[in-house]
Amino acid sequence: MKVFEILAIPLHILYRNMTGYGQDGGFSGPLKPMTFPISEGEEKNNQVIFQFKADATDKKFQLSGETDDIFYIHPDGILYYTGLLDREKKAVYVLQVKVLDAGGNRVEGPVPITIEVLDINDNRPVFLQRQYNGTVRQSSRPGSNIGVFQAYDMDQKDTVNSFLSYTIVEQRPVLPSDGLFLIQNVAGIIQLAKGSLRKQDQPQYHLKVQVADPAFKTICDVTINVIDINDQIPIFEKNDYGNLTIDESVAVGTTILTIQATDGDEPFTGSSKILYSIVEGDPDRKFVIDSDPFTNAGYVKINEPLDFEIVPIYYLVIKAENPEPLVDNIQYNSSSYARFILRVSDVNEPPLFSQALYEAQISEDAKIKTKLITVNATDPEGEAISYSLSEDTQGWLRIDGVTGEIFTTGQLDRETAKNYRVKVIATEKGGSYLTSSAYFQLTLLDVNDNPPRLVKDYTGFFFCHPLTTLGSIIFQATDDDQQPPWGPQFDFSLGDDGLQNDWEISKINGTHAKLSTKHTNFEEKVYEVSVKINDRGRPPLENTVSFPGELYLSFFFHILG
Structure with a gap:
């Protein structure tokens, strides 16, 4: 905390400026907690507030607290201030005074000293807005509220210095008369004073509203628009x-x-x-x-x-x-x-289908002439309707032209078309032959009707005679049926028990296997090796696939579904 010691000001100057702010009208007294009220607004130079007295002459006084470079104390105990006090910036200062001996040791205090800054009327009232706009309906009754005008005053609240009053000092134009509006003196509410206004006579009025405290006045411009009321019907x-x-x-x-x-x-x-x-x-x-x-x-x-x-x-x-x-x-x-x-x-309208898309699903091994669905269309005029199909690219379907029933006419194949869509046409028979169309989509469900096969032709595989090391071939199998999410799971085995002395097969994963020789003691000739591949289907299917080419050791794959 900053401590101020003023030693350079002669005592006769301080005494000359002494004005007596002490409590009970006194100018001096012992050190004790005290409050000094001082009015704001006038700049002072070395203005004495009070003199504190100590018992011994070798003592000196020291000041601390909210001095703000305004308040000082002479070593002999004279408290004074220099500068301008402004209550709106700071209303109370809290100081401390203590007494020190010649060695700088505290012998008394510190005690609190409070400075209260008293308000004076030094602030002009101010409107919250420079321009106010209000509206009043035509034909409104006297006393109707138009708006509230608000101003503020920085002087001390709830005192005469900040008490505000409102008045209307001018109205333009004065048609049809002056005094058409009033404002509540304290509340600032502007109202219609007399008569009823007509927008056709005067659509807008301009007022000057004054707000005043005991010392100052401020003027604000107000525009009041007369608005129409809805008193005419269409x-x-x-x-x-x-x-x-x-x-x-x-x-x-x-x-x-x-x-x-x-x-x-x-x-x-x-x-x-x-x-x-x-x-x-x-x-x-x-x-x-x-x-x-x-x-x-x-x-x-x-x-x-x-x-x-x-x-x-x-x-x-x-x-x-x-x-x-x-x-x-x-x-x-x-x-x-x-x-x-x-x-x-009435207008002759084409037939209307009950829905734009018809759907059905069936197993791909369904029998021919299986009924799939019945489509329905009606003619707004009540005429008879005939049905036909178009876009039946596989020739799998037939429709009854009278009933709208759709049947299979050929062997279905999911691997050819999983979702098979055809157009259904309804034709009015009343002579106009107006038509409309809808679509039928058939979803085919898979059955295990495709045997496993090699994923490609494995050509050019041969071993040179005589063998010096064991040989092997890795191959991959697949089939065209719908596979489970985890992929196909084929089983691999030799196609003949007689091959087991020379050959062996090992499964790598669900689609790959390795065929290997078990020794190197082979004669120089073509060998036929068959392999069974089982897809675990229901039912299992069979197929035979061979490796083409001129080979010293040739391999034939016999694939079993």
């Missing part, structure tokens, strides 16, 4: 739009009728904007009405496909209304409603 130019006939095939989104209503409220506001809705005759929302934001015209459009066979005629009632609520004493009436009759004409 009125249709005509309430009956007659009869309209359209084909059931009219596309979704097509505009079929334009309607028009007008509103006497202020243009391009929520009070004059018109929204149209169908309130009767359209429970399935087949229609929608879009509004033009500039002209308020309404465009009746097709929202969902029409169907003569379901609903041939619509009796529609349309309501025009505003997004802004009407004032309490105004209600919509018959002028805001219109009606028209829409007749839907």
Whole structure:
């Protein structure tokens, strides 16, 4: 903690500036806890606050604490300050005073000394905003609130120095009269003072609002806009739009009728904007009405496909209304409603399938003439329908032209086409021959109908006679059936027990094996070696594969499924 000792100021100067801040009106006294109130705002130079006295003359006083280079103490005990105090920056200073002997040892204290900075009215009130904007509805009653204006004062809170009062000092224009607005003196709430305003007469007012404390005043600009109220209902130019006939095939989104209503409220506001809705005759929302934001015209459009066979005629009632609520004493009436009759004409339509994709699954070894599925299509006009197939590239399927039943006509093969898709065509028989189509996808389930085989032709394998070392061949097997996730698991063995003296076979993994000679004492000739490969299928299948070529020692593989 910084300790200040002021030795250079002559005592006669300090005594000359002594003003007497001591408690009980005294200028001096013994060292004890004390509080000194000092007013802010006036810059002082060596202003004496109090003189502390000690019993012995060889003692000196020392000051510490929140001195802030403002407060000092003379060694003889005179407490004083130099500079400017500002309560808004710091309201209380806490100091400590102690007494030292000639050797610098503490003999008394430290004791707390508190400086309280007293407020003076030295701050001007300030508005939170430089410009305020408010709105008032036309025809509002006197006393209606428009807005709240807030200002603040940096002087001490809840004192006369920070007490603020509000007044309106100017209104422009003074039409239809002056004093149209008032502001609550303390709360700052601005209100409509008298009469009711009409936007048609004057859409905007400008005020100057003053906030004041006992010493200062501040002016703020206020703009008040008079806004329209929704006291006019939309009125249709005509309430009956007659009869309209359209084909059931009219596309979704097509505009079929334009309607028009007008509103006497202020243009391009929520009070004059018109929204149209169908309130009767359209429970399935087949229609929608879009509004033009500039002209308020309404465009009746097709929202969902029409169907003569379901609903041939619509009796529609349309309501025009505003997004802004009407004032309490105004209600919509018959002028805001219109009606028209829409007749839907029949159009010859193609047959409709019950679904776009039919699916079935069956084992690839299914018998010919097995029934797979029945597809179904209906004609909107009730005409008879015939069925046919296209894109049956393998010739595996047949459809009953009357019932829609699909059968197999050939041997299926999953390895040729796992997912087999054909197009089904429904044709109307009523003379127009209109058609529609759907797809049928047949998923074939695998059966073990493919024997294992070598993954490639192993050519050029031979051993030179005489053998000097043992020889071997590594080969790989596969088959075309659907494999389990962990891959095929083939078993390998010699095809003849008579081969076991000269040859041996060892399995490397599920697809690879190694055929090896067991000795080197072979004659110079062609040897036929068969190998069985079992795929553990149900049922197992058999096949024979050989190594082609001119070999000194030739190998033949007999593959057993």
